[in-house]
Each structure stands twice: as C-alpha cells, then as structure tokens.
Amino acid sequence: MAGTRARSPFLGLLPLPERQAVTRALRTETVGGLVLLAAAVVALVWANSPWSAAYTSVRDFHFGIPALGLDLSVGHWTADGLLAAFFLVAGIELKRELVVGELRTPATAALPVIAALCGMAVPAALYLATVSASDGSRAGWAVPMATDVAFALAVLAVLSTHLPAALRAFLLTLAVVDDLGAILIIAVFFTSGLNLWALAGAFAGLALFYALQRARVRGWWWYVPLGVTIWALMYNGGVHATVAGVSMGLILRTTRDQGETASPAARVAHLVHPLSAGIAVPMFALFAAGVSVSGPTLAAVFTSPEPLGVVIGLVVGKTLGIFAGTYLAARFTRARLNPDLAWADVLGLSVLAGIGFTVALLIGELAFPASETGEHVKAAVLIASVIAAVLAALLLRRRNTVYRRLWEAESLDADADGIPDVYQRAAASSPDHHTEERSHDAR
Template identity: 80%
Template sequence: MAAAPRERSPFLGLLPLPERTAVTQALRTETVGGLVLLAAAVVALVWANTPWSDVYEQIRDFHFGVPAIGLDLSVQHWTADGLLTIFFLVAGIELKREFVVGELRTPATAALPVVAALCGMVVPAALYAATVMSGGGSLEGWAVPMATDIAFALAVLAVLSTHLPAALRAFLLTLAVVDDLGAILIIAIFFTSDLNLMALGGALAGLVVFYLLQRHRVRGWWWYVPLGITTWALMYNGGVHATVAGVAMGLILRTTRDKDETSTPAERTSHLLHPVSAGVAVPLFALFAAGVGVSAASLGEVFTQPEPLGVVLGLVVGKTLGIFAGTYLAARYTRARLNPDLAWADVFALAVLAGIGFTVALLIGELAFPDPSAAEHIKAAVLIGSLIAAGLAALLIKRRNGIYRRLYEEENRDDDHDGIPDIYQRTTGPVPANADE
C-alpha cells in the first residue's frame, strides 16, 4: 500500500509562540523608529527647500574629528559611517538570531524567504541595468534599488493603522534581514576604496579578540566598547566601509543562553541598542541624507535620465516582480501551501511594500555616485520610488484590511487573561508560562 502523501506545511500560517513573541518585540521598536525616520525625512526635505537651505548644507558639510588618525569627517559622513554602524550591528544580531533560532535556522524554513529575497535583489538590479543600458547611462548604481527599508515600511503600516497578521509582518522582517545581508556583502565587496592592509589586519585582530572575549564569557562594557570603536576606526582606515565592522560584531555576539543566564549577550546588546538605532542613528542619517532640492526640473530629470529612472523602476517594479515571483515559485517547489485564510494578493501587496528602499538605498547611492549632483538625482529617485511603492501598497493593503483585522483579532484573543493567546492553546494544548523564553 502506497504511503499517503506528506501534507505540505502552511506558508504564512500561525507562527510558533516563541517566534511570534520575538517578532512582535522587534517590530514594535522598528515601527516607532520608522515613524521617527519618516519625520526626519520630511524635516530634511522641507529644510532643504526653504530659504534656510544654506544652513542645512553648512551643518551637513561641517567637518570635525581627529585628523591624526584619519577621522576628520563631515556631519553627513559621521552619520553614514558612524551612526549607521549601530544600525548594522543590530542588523547583524537579528541576522544571527534568524540563523540560530528563527526562520532561517533550517533549510526547509529558510528556502522560501531566502529565494524571495534573492529574487527581490536580482530583479531590481537587472531592471536598473536594462534601463541605463538602453538609455546610455552608467551601471554604477545597480545596487541602489536592491534594499528594503523595514522601518519605513512599518511606519507606513502604522500610519495606515492596519492589522497585518504576525506571519505577514514576520515574512517582511525576514525579507529585510536577508536584504540587509545582501547589502552588507555588496558594500564590502564592491564599494571599497584603496585598501590599507595593515589597518585591515588590525581590524581583523580586533574582531578575533572580540570573538575570544565572547567565547570565554567575558562580561563588561568596558571591554567591548573601546574594542568596538577601535575595530570600527581600523576598518574605516582600511578602505572597507566601516559599517561592515558593526555587522561582524553583531554576528559574533552569542545568541544561545548558558544555564545561569536569563538573556544572551546578543539579546542584551539588541535590547540596549535597538532603540538607539531605530530612534537616533537611522533618523539622523536620514536627516542629513534625504535633504534634496525638489523642483519641477529636478523631478522631471528623475524620469528622463536613465540612472534615476532605473532606480525608480527597480524599486517599484523590480522589487514587486522579484519578490512575488520568487515567493510563488519557491512555494510551488518547496511544497509550501499558502495559508487558506490569505491569498496571493496579500503576498503581492507585501512585495509592493518591500519596494520602499530608503536607508540602505540612500547609503549605497552615496557610495555609487561620489559626485554630489549625480547623488542628488539618485536620492530624489529613491525618495520618489519609495513614495510610489508606499502609496500603491497602502491601496492594496487597505483593500484587504477587513480580512487582516479578523485574523489579527483571532490570533490576539486572550479570553482567560493568562498572557497566552487562546489560539495557541486551542491548537497545541496548554502552553507553559515560559514558552517565550
């Protein structure tokens, strides 16, 4: 007698309780930070288009630091190379958490979001390349439309007051985490200046010491903060973008608990730095990166010059097609059955929302186009493309919000007030009080 076919696991179904708790905590901070980021971007745009725009430029271009060790940077570069290191440190921690205990811990669960994210990076880059080659432009900005800004996307959801189910939010978060990894690799490989091997050797030695301190369970910020700053400075002087140091340290931090621990070093660091990253570092970067002059002529150039047009098409069209097609094909070939309460229209709306590429896209745009005038057009294209993606996603998500509200209320109902949603007790029996640990 032939064995019964194995039932396919539901895609975008109910998350395990520990994963749902972790995702909820992470997204709460990202949502608040996203609203601050949105406000900072608006302030930058308004400020750069007022009679006080020269004050904005003077502050943005003001240099300070320690020239003797090669750290005499403008305010804009301090926010991009310095503060964004905190953002990438948190991203590194989240990436490691995904690999150790999250959706990326096994090939079966990782295949679908990884394929979707990779397609969501390759297709925008290819569409950008096709656009600029047909228009005789430069391929330098091929990586600009590849990154999703999770904070900005969540800010859009917060403004819309949507009730997106936890599984959809988690899928968006996982896409952004894989996106961040791709952006890190691109920055490290393709956007390096003349390498200083001695400084890079020193940075590598710093990371080895960082690893040994973690391995031997050494505690105390007085060890890690000076070491982290030194490693960052050596990485910067070594010619590799300094934010790579933040990612490396995030990946080194331990994410598994010892028997006598209530939290891991990665959890403690993330708890401490996540609000700083979302509420201070990224908004300040946006404040000094998003201030571009907006006029009818400059907006027209976004749609007539091949490079900025390639960025807009990459974000709006490329991201949507890449993520949706990648998700559909991966689900088809990994035997993943879509949650019957949802439809592929929900995945499409999420793919459109992922076209919001702000923070990392602006950073890569600055690296790819050192010329200020060219960079201004690319920044304007990132802003316009992200705005179009946000508007289209808002229409699609609002159209389905009645269904989302029902699912959201069902998965959050707690009639017995025990702190555990009733849906988990119905599907799996009583859940221990420490299930989220």
C-alpha cells in the same frame, strides 16, 4: 521538528516564542520608522527652504581627529559612524534568524531566501537594462536592491493595518536577507584604497571580540572601546565601516547559558536597537534625504537613465522579484499558502518592499559621491519609496478586514494568562505542540 514546520502552511501561525520575538523587534522598528519619516520630512523641508544654505553648511561641517584619519563631515559621520549601530542590530537580527528564526533550517529558509534573492536580482537587472538602453552609468545597480523595513512598518502604522504576525515576520525576514546582501555589496564593490595593516588590526579586534564572547566575559567596558577601535580600523582600512557593525552583531552569542535571563545578543539589541531606530537612522536620513524637489530635479528623475532605473527597480523590480520568487518557491517546495490568506496579500507585501529608503540612500551616496547624478538618484529613491508606499496602501487597505479578523484571533487572550488562546487550543489538539514549543524556546 523541521519536518513539522516544513508541512505547516506558508504564512500560517508562528510558534509562540518566535511570534513574541518578532513582536518585540517590530514594535521598536515601527516607532523608529515614524521618527525616520519625520526626519525625512524635516530634511526635505529644510533643504528646500530659504535656510537651505544652513542645511548644507551643517551637513558639510567637518570635525574629528585628523591624526587618526577620522576628520569627517557631519553627513559622513552619520553614514559611516551612526549607521554602524544600525548594521550592528542588523547583524544581531540575522544571527537570530539563523539560530532560532526562519533561516535556521533549509526547509524554513528556502522560501524567504529565494524571495529575497529574486527581490534583489530583478531590480538590479531592470536598472542595468534601463541605463544600458540610454548609455547611462551602471554604478548604481545596487541602489534599488534594498528594503527599508522600518519605513515600511511606519507606513503600516500610519495606515493602521492589522497585518498578522506571519506577514510581518515574512517582511522582516526579507529585509534581514536584503541587509545581508547590501552588506556584502558594500564590502565587495565599494571598497577602495585598502590599508592592509589597518584591516589586519580590525580583524585582530574581531578575533579578540569573538574570544571574549567564547570566554563569557561580560562588561561594557571591554566591548565598547574594542568596538570603537574595530570600527575606526575598518574605516581606515578602506572597507565601509558599517561592515564592522554587522561583523560584531554576527559574533555576539544568541543562545542563553544556564542562569542567564537573556543572551548577550538580546541584551545588546535591547540597548542599541532603540538608539539605532530612534537616533542613528533618523540622523542619517536628516542629512541624506535633503535633496532639491525643484522642477528640473523631478524632471531628471524620469528622464535621466540612472534615477529612472532606480524608480523602475524599486517599484516594478521589487514587486516582480519578490512576488514571482515567492510563488515559484512555494510551488517548488510544495508549500501550502495559509487558507485564510491569498496571493494578493503576498503581492501587497511585495509592493511594500519597494520602500528602499535608508540602505538605498547609503548605496546611492557610495555609487555617486558628491555629484549631480547622486542627488538625482537620492530624489529617485524618495519618489520610488512614496510610490511604493501609496500602491501598497491601496492594496493592503482593501484586505484590512481580513487582517483585522486574523490579528484579533491570534491575539485574543480571554483568560489573561499571557498566552493567546489560539496557542492553547493548538496545544490541546496536538500533543507534540508543547514539546516543539519548549524545544524552540530552549534554543
């Protein structure tokens, strides 16, 4: 099977089970992205209105349980608390990609992984080059490395583009690898004042979580209290609490036992993904995106080295990194681009990946906590994301006629049997196709 997939065209027709899984995931991401856009607009309007003092007061209001080390501001709760749900879903998506998705074999993983790694390395390098030339702070090198797939999909929804499933899946895989990189960066570089006893408790909780999964224990009353405890211990241990979310996502079982209609990971994702996309991420955006859009702030974005490095990293670095990484990986692996597409389509996706909203804002807060530079970096993330969205819109809309034709061809179900006709034609022409499809679905 690996050999068959290795010879299949790059960005060609996805296997049916994978296409269905990607479609379900992206549907929620798209709706969540539209809510995210709305939350960002509300934050900007509120923070720049006559009621801006109320915005600051709400964002900085503290509540919690001081005895447990959890007396946090509203903004802090959204970043450390609610985003744990976002990273839980990210962990589940990463696990799914590793078990049944594009990352499950070296042959299929090589190209998107190389593209994503280049899409992280080049923006970081351009940021460092920019701040080094002006003697700026290198602390924000990781800010332009992240792609916000929900925001990107919301842009596609607003544009009413009809990207084929393979292009959307490639964008999703890039974002999943990006999220893994961001998690590792947060865990390694933004950890301070370690409390070893609390961390030991968090890891013991994760071990228990794993044991419960292995023992096939079911019931939310086991996992919800345990998950909250792991999160609290991780936070008090000095490691960013979102690491707890992704750790639990990676532990959840993604394969179905006999008699199960869905795996534990799929069930949790079905329940948590709408809450993450519709509540957690928009709430974080509401209290993270409220930056001043005054003349001095906008001027600082393009004159101060740190925010300028972020803009260059996201808009230029992401485009160069992902496109060059994809092209070189395709040449190296001798992957054949889908003849119905062109490298201009990969360029459009590369530009779209410059939208780095949620995780970029989170890393910006961690790199420049409660500082004027941090506010300028936030503004830079917003401006860079808008620039990337506009440029991607221009590139992708030019090709929308091609996308619409491909999308209609891969979605047509003339006999209304729930299976697109293109898969039935492929099965008729390839006796091994059904075997591969059943094997893939069994995983």
